[in-house]
Amino acid sequence: MDDHSYNCGGNYSEVRKMPLTNKEYVESAGNECPNCKSVEISANHMHFDGVKAWCTCDCEKCGATWTDNYELVEFDDLLITKQKPM
Ligand SMILES: [Zn+2]
Numbered sequence: 001m002d003d004h005s006y007n008c009g010g011n012y013s014e015v016r017k018m019p020l021t022n023k024e025y026v027e028s029a030g031n032e033c034p035n036c037k038s039v040e041i042s043a044n045h046m047h048f049d050g051v052k053a054w055c056t057c058d059c060e061k062c063g064a065t066w067t068d069n070y071e072l073v074e075f076d077d078l079l080i081t082k083q084k085p086m
Contacts, residue, residue, distance in 0.1 A: 030068055033059035043068065 020034040033041050038061035046055045051072040058065040 030057075033062060033064055034066055035059060035064040036062040038062065 019037060020028070020032065025032070025034050030043075031039055031041070033039075036059060038059055040060040041057055042060065044056045044058070046053055053070040053072075055068050055070075056065060057068055
């Protein structure tokens with residue numbers, strides 16, 4: 001009953017059997033716990049660093065924690081309104 005007690009302190013060195021692969025997790029749009037597939041998960045504050053962004057998530061059900069990683073891929077809907085520079 002204690003097979004998912006890894007902490008979120010380190011990087012990814014101690015990842016054990018994950019029911020969801022990264023691909024499956026992305027396909028679920030990050031809506032499922034990678035450990036128990038519960039949808040009762042909560043995402044915490046988003047962090048940004050240049051082209052990367054990440055946020056830590058945790059599962060209400062099994063207590064697992066993990067980090068969602070995002071990457072800047074493009075911009076869209078550029079709108080230029082003529083304004084005087086301040
Ligand atoms: Zn879970």
